[in-house]
Amino acid sequence: MRFLEIKHLAPEHLPSAVELDQLCFGGIWAIEGYRRELESPNSDLLGLWTWETEDYESVQNSVGTGTPPLQVRAPTHHPPPLQIPPMLIGIGCLWAILEEAHIIMLAIHPQFQRQGLGQALLLALLKSAHDRQLERSTLEVRDSNLAAVSLYKKFGFKEAGRRKRYYEDTGEDALVMWRSGLEKPEFQQYLTVEKVQMCDRLHQKKWHWAIDD
Ligand SMILES: CC(C)(COP(=O)(O)OP(=O)(O)OC[C@H]1O[C@@H](n2cnc3c(N)ncnc32)[C@H](O)[C@@H]1OP(=O)(O)O)[C@@H](O)C(=O)NCCC(=O)NCCS
8 A cells, every 4th residue: 555644744754855946956955955844833844745555455365366266274474564664755835924824735646646646735834824724825836837837726826917038947937826715714624625636636546645634
Protein backbone atom coordinates (compact mmCIF):
# COMPACT_ATOMS: atom_id res chain seq x y z
CA MET A 1 0.00 0.00 0.00
CA ARG A 2 1.27 3.49 -0.68
CA PHE A 3 0.50 6.09 1.93
CA LEU A 4 0.37 9.87 2.04
CA GLU A 5 0.77 12.31 4.87
CA ILE A 6 0.79 16.10 5.04
CA LYS A 7 2.39 17.70 8.09
CA HIS A 8 4.52 20.65 9.11
CA LEU A 9 8.19 20.34 8.28
CA ALA A 10 10.66 19.91 11.13
CA PRO A 11 14.41 20.72 11.16
CA GLU A 12 15.36 17.14 10.19
CA HIS A 13 13.32 17.45 6.96
CA LEU A 14 15.13 20.50 5.63
CA PRO A 15 17.80 18.73 3.52
CA SER A 16 15.00 16.90 1.64
CA ALA A 17 13.11 20.19 1.26
CA VAL A 18 16.16 21.84 -0.31
CA GLU A 19 16.55 18.89 -2.70
CA LEU A 20 12.90 19.08 -3.75
CA ASP A 21 13.12 22.86 -4.11
CA GLN A 22 16.15 22.40 -6.39
CA LEU A 23 14.30 19.85 -8.49
CA CYS A 24 11.06 21.82 -8.83
CA PHE A 25 12.30 25.43 -8.95
CA GLY A 26 16.05 25.24 -9.49
CA GLY A 27 16.61 26.37 -5.89
CA ILE A 28 14.49 29.19 -4.44
CA TRP A 29 15.71 28.81 -0.87
CA ALA A 30 18.83 27.33 0.68
CA ILE A 31 18.60 25.55 4.02
CA GLU A 32 18.84 28.84 5.98
CA GLY A 33 15.75 30.10 4.14
CA TYR A 34 13.79 27.03 5.21
CA ARG A 35 15.09 27.34 8.76
CA ARG A 36 13.78 30.91 8.89
CA GLU A 37 10.34 29.65 7.85
CA LEU A 38 10.34 27.08 10.65
CA GLU A 39 11.20 29.76 13.16
CA SER A 40 8.59 32.24 11.98
CA PRO A 41 5.24 32.11 13.79
CA ASN A 42 3.65 33.65 10.70
CA SER A 43 4.73 30.89 8.35
CA ASP A 44 3.16 27.49 7.67
CA LEU A 45 5.62 25.22 5.92
CA LEU A 46 3.92 21.96 4.95
CA GLY A 47 5.36 18.81 3.45
CA LEU A 48 3.70 15.92 1.65
CA TRP A 49 5.29 12.52 2.24
CA THR A 50 4.75 9.13 0.71
CA TRP A 51 5.94 5.68 1.69
CA GLU A 52 5.02 2.12 0.90
CA THR A 53 4.48 -1.01 2.87
CA GLU A 54 3.83 -4.47 1.60
CA ASP A 55 2.08 -6.84 3.97
CA TYR A 56 2.89 -10.49 4.38
CA GLU A 57 -0.08 -11.74 2.32
CA SER A 58 0.75 -9.60 -0.69
CA VAL A 59 4.40 -10.69 -0.52
CA GLN A 60 3.19 -14.30 -0.49
CA ASN A 61 0.90 -13.64 -3.44
CA SER A 62 3.62 -12.00 -5.44
CA VAL A 63 5.97 -14.96 -4.81
CA GLY A 64 2.89 -17.00 -5.53
CA THR A 65 3.16 -19.56 -8.30
CA GLY A 66 4.63 -22.35 -6.23
CA THR A 67 1.96 -22.35 -3.51
CA PRO A 68 1.48 -25.94 -2.28
CA PRO A 69 -2.02 -27.37 -2.86
CA LEU A 70 -2.55 -28.08 0.81
CA GLN A 71 -1.84 -25.48 3.43
CA VAL A 72 -0.80 -27.64 6.37
CA ARG A 73 -0.34 -24.95 8.99
CA ALA A 74 -0.50 -21.17 8.96
CA PRO A 75 2.82 -19.58 9.94
CA THR A 76 2.74 -18.38 13.51
CA HIS A 77 5.19 -15.51 13.04
CA HIS A 78 4.85 -13.16 10.09
CA PRO A 79 8.04 -11.55 8.83
CA PRO A 80 8.11 -7.77 9.24
CA PRO A 81 6.38 -5.87 6.39
CA LEU A 82 8.54 -4.69 3.52
CA GLN A 83 8.95 -0.94 3.70
CA ILE A 84 9.89 1.84 1.34
CA PRO A 85 10.84 4.72 3.65
CA PRO A 86 9.07 8.09 3.63
CA MET A 87 10.00 10.42 0.80
CA LEU A 88 9.18 14.12 0.67
CA ILE A 89 7.30 14.66 -2.61
CA GLY A 90 5.53 17.96 -2.04
CA ILE A 91 6.09 21.25 -0.32
CA GLY A 92 3.84 24.23 0.36
CA CYS A 93 4.34 27.42 2.29
CA LEU A 94 2.17 30.35 3.30
CA TRP A 95 2.86 33.56 5.14
CA ALA A 96 0.16 35.08 7.32
CA ILE A 97 0.39 38.85 6.84
CA LEU A 98 -2.34 40.85 8.57
CA GLU A 99 -5.52 39.11 7.41
CA GLU A 100 -3.96 37.64 4.25
CA ALA A 101 -2.48 34.24 3.46
CA HIS A 102 0.34 34.71 0.97
CA ILE A 103 1.04 31.42 -0.78
CA ILE A 104 4.76 31.58 -1.29
CA MET A 105 5.49 28.10 -2.52
CA LEU A 106 3.68 25.05 -3.85
CA ALA A 107 5.37 22.17 -5.62
CA ILE A 108 4.98 18.47 -6.28
CA HIS A 109 7.88 16.22 -7.28
CA PRO A 110 7.76 15.87 -11.11
CA GLN A 111 7.33 12.09 -10.92
CA PHE A 112 4.17 12.49 -8.86
CA GLN A 113 2.40 15.30 -10.68
CA ARG A 114 -1.06 15.09 -12.27
CA GLN A 115 -2.47 12.70 -9.69
CA GLY A 116 -4.30 15.17 -7.49
CA LEU A 117 -1.46 15.76 -5.02
CA GLY A 118 -1.00 19.45 -5.83
CA GLN A 119 -4.60 20.12 -4.99
CA ALA A 120 -4.29 18.09 -1.78
CA LEU A 121 -1.43 20.33 -0.67
CA LEU A 122 -3.22 23.52 -1.75
CA LEU A 123 -6.29 22.44 0.23
CA ALA A 124 -4.07 21.88 3.27
CA LEU A 125 -2.64 25.40 2.92
CA LEU A 126 -6.13 26.90 2.58
CA LYS A 127 -7.25 24.95 5.65
CA SER A 128 -4.28 26.39 7.59
CA ALA A 129 -5.28 29.87 6.44
CA HIS A 130 -8.88 29.27 7.54
CA ASP A 131 -7.70 27.92 10.92
CA ARG A 132 -5.65 31.09 11.36
CA GLN A 133 -8.85 33.06 10.60
CA LEU A 134 -7.27 34.77 7.63
CA GLU A 135 -9.72 36.35 5.22
CA ARG A 136 -8.06 36.20 1.82
CA SER A 137 -5.32 34.37 0.02
CA THR A 138 -3.02 35.77 -2.62
CA LEU A 139 -0.08 34.60 -4.70
CA GLU A 140 2.06 35.43 -7.68
CA VAL A 141 2.47 32.97 -10.50
CA ARG A 142 4.29 33.01 -13.82
CA ASP A 143 2.04 33.92 -16.69
CA SER A 144 3.23 30.84 -18.58
CA ASN A 145 2.67 28.38 -15.70
CA LEU A 146 -0.59 26.99 -17.03
CA ALA A 147 -0.63 24.04 -14.63
CA ALA A 148 -0.41 26.27 -11.56
CA VAL A 149 -2.78 28.95 -12.90
CA SER A 150 -5.34 26.29 -13.71
CA LEU A 151 -4.93 24.70 -10.25
CA TYR A 152 -5.44 28.05 -8.49
CA LYS A 153 -8.48 28.93 -10.63
CA LYS A 154 -9.97 25.57 -9.78
CA PHE A 155 -9.88 26.63 -6.12
CA GLY A 156 -11.50 29.99 -6.70
CA PHE A 157 -8.46 32.23 -7.20
CA LYS A 158 -9.09 35.10 -9.62
CA GLU A 159 -6.60 37.17 -11.58
CA ALA A 160 -6.43 40.64 -10.06
CA GLY A 161 -3.53 42.15 -11.94
CA ARG A 162 0.00 41.54 -13.09
CA ARG A 163 3.47 42.60 -12.10
CA LYS A 164 5.39 43.50 -15.22
CA ARG A 165 8.68 41.64 -15.79
CA TYR A 166 8.53 40.29 -12.25
CA TYR A 167 10.72 37.24 -12.87
CA GLU A 168 14.31 38.28 -13.38
CA ASP A 169 15.43 35.06 -15.10
CA THR A 170 12.99 35.29 -18.05
CA GLY A 171 11.56 38.79 -17.71
CA GLU A 172 8.10 37.24 -17.52
CA ASP A 173 5.11 38.92 -15.92
CA ALA A 174 3.63 37.58 -12.71
CA LEU A 175 -0.10 37.17 -12.47
CA VAL A 176 -1.41 38.30 -9.10
CA MET A 177 -4.28 36.09 -7.95
CA TRP A 178 -6.66 36.41 -5.02
CA ARG A 179 -9.15 34.16 -3.27
CA SER A 180 -11.49 35.75 -0.73
CA GLY A 181 -13.98 34.48 1.84
CA LEU A 182 -11.59 32.18 3.73
CA GLU A 183 -12.90 33.23 7.13
CA LYS A 184 -16.55 32.49 6.33
CA PRO A 185 -18.27 29.41 7.78
CA GLU A 186 -19.26 28.29 4.26
CA PHE A 187 -15.58 28.10 3.39
CA GLN A 188 -15.22 25.33 5.97
CA GLN A 189 -18.02 23.45 4.17
CA TYR A 190 -16.35 24.12 0.84
CA LEU A 191 -13.09 22.62 2.16
CA THR A 192 -14.94 19.55 3.42
CA VAL A 193 -16.63 18.93 0.07
CA GLU A 194 -13.40 19.46 -1.87
CA LYS A 195 -11.55 17.16 0.48
CA VAL A 196 -14.04 14.33 -0.07
CA GLN A 197 -13.65 14.67 -3.86
CA MET A 198 -9.88 14.89 -3.58
CA CYS A 199 -9.75 11.75 -1.39
CA ASP A 200 -11.97 9.82 -3.87
CA ARG A 201 -9.64 10.77 -6.69
CA LEU A 202 -6.52 9.80 -4.77
CA HIS A 203 -8.13 6.53 -3.74
CA GLN A 204 -8.76 5.71 -7.39
CA LYS A 205 -5.06 6.24 -7.98
CA LYS A 206 -4.32 3.81 -5.12
CA TRP A 207 -3.18 6.43 -2.64
CA HIS A 208 -4.14 6.07 1.01
CA TRP A 209 -3.99 8.69 3.73
CA ALA A 210 -1.97 7.57 6.72
CA ILE A 211 -4.24 9.53 9.06
CA ASP A 212 -7.88 10.34 8.33
CA ASP A 213 -9.05 13.43 10.16
C1 LIG B 1 1.50 23.28 -10.13
C2 LIG B 1 1.69 21.92 -9.50
C3 LIG B 1 1.92 22.08 -7.99
C4 LIG B 1 0.43 21.06 -9.72
O1 LIG B 1 0.59 19.83 -9.02
P1 LIG B 1 -0.11 18.48 -9.52
O2 LIG B 1 0.01 17.48 -8.43
O3 LIG B 1 0.42 18.08 -10.85
O4 LIG B 1 -1.61 18.98 -9.68
P2 LIG B 1 -2.94 18.09 -9.55
O5 LIG B 1 -2.73 16.74 -10.14
O6 LIG B 1 -3.40 18.16 -8.14
O7 LIG B 1 -3.91 18.90 -10.51
C5 LIG B 1 -4.91 19.75 -9.97
C6 LIG B 1 -5.36 20.71 -11.06
O8 LIG B 1 -4.25 21.52 -11.46
C7 LIG B 1 -4.35 21.78 -12.88
N1 LIG B 1 -3.20 21.16 -13.54
C8 LIG B 1 -2.21 20.46 -12.96
N2 LIG B 1 -1.28 20.13 -13.88
C9 LIG B 1 -1.71 20.63 -15.06
C10 LIG B 1 -1.18 20.63 -16.36
N3 LIG B 1 0.00 20.04 -16.64
N4 LIG B 1 -1.86 21.29 -17.34
C11 LIG B 1 -3.02 21.90 -17.07
N5 LIG B 1 -3.61 21.92 -15.84
C12 LIG B 1 -2.94 21.30 -14.85
C13 LIG B 1 -5.66 21.17 -13.32
O9 LIG B 1 -6.66 22.13 -13.13
C14 LIG B 1 -5.82 20.04 -12.32
O10 LIG B 1 -7.14 19.65 -12.17
P3 LIG B 1 -7.70 18.40 -13.04
O11 LIG B 1 -6.75 17.29 -12.79
O12 LIG B 1 -9.06 18.18 -12.47
O13 LIG B 1 -7.66 18.84 -14.47
C15 LIG B 1 2.88 21.14 -10.17
O14 LIG B 1 2.71 21.20 -11.57
C16 LIG B 1 4.26 21.69 -9.81
O15 LIG B 1 4.81 21.35 -8.76
N6 LIG B 1 4.84 22.49 -10.68
C17 LIG B 1 6.22 23.01 -10.47
C18 LIG B 1 6.26 24.02 -9.36
C19 LIG B 1 5.33 25.18 -9.63
O16 LIG B 1 5.30 25.72 -10.73
N7 LIG B 1 4.58 25.60 -8.59
C20 LIG B 1 3.67 26.73 -8.67
C21 LIG B 1 4.39 27.97 -8.33
S1 LIG B 1 3.27 29.32 -8.15
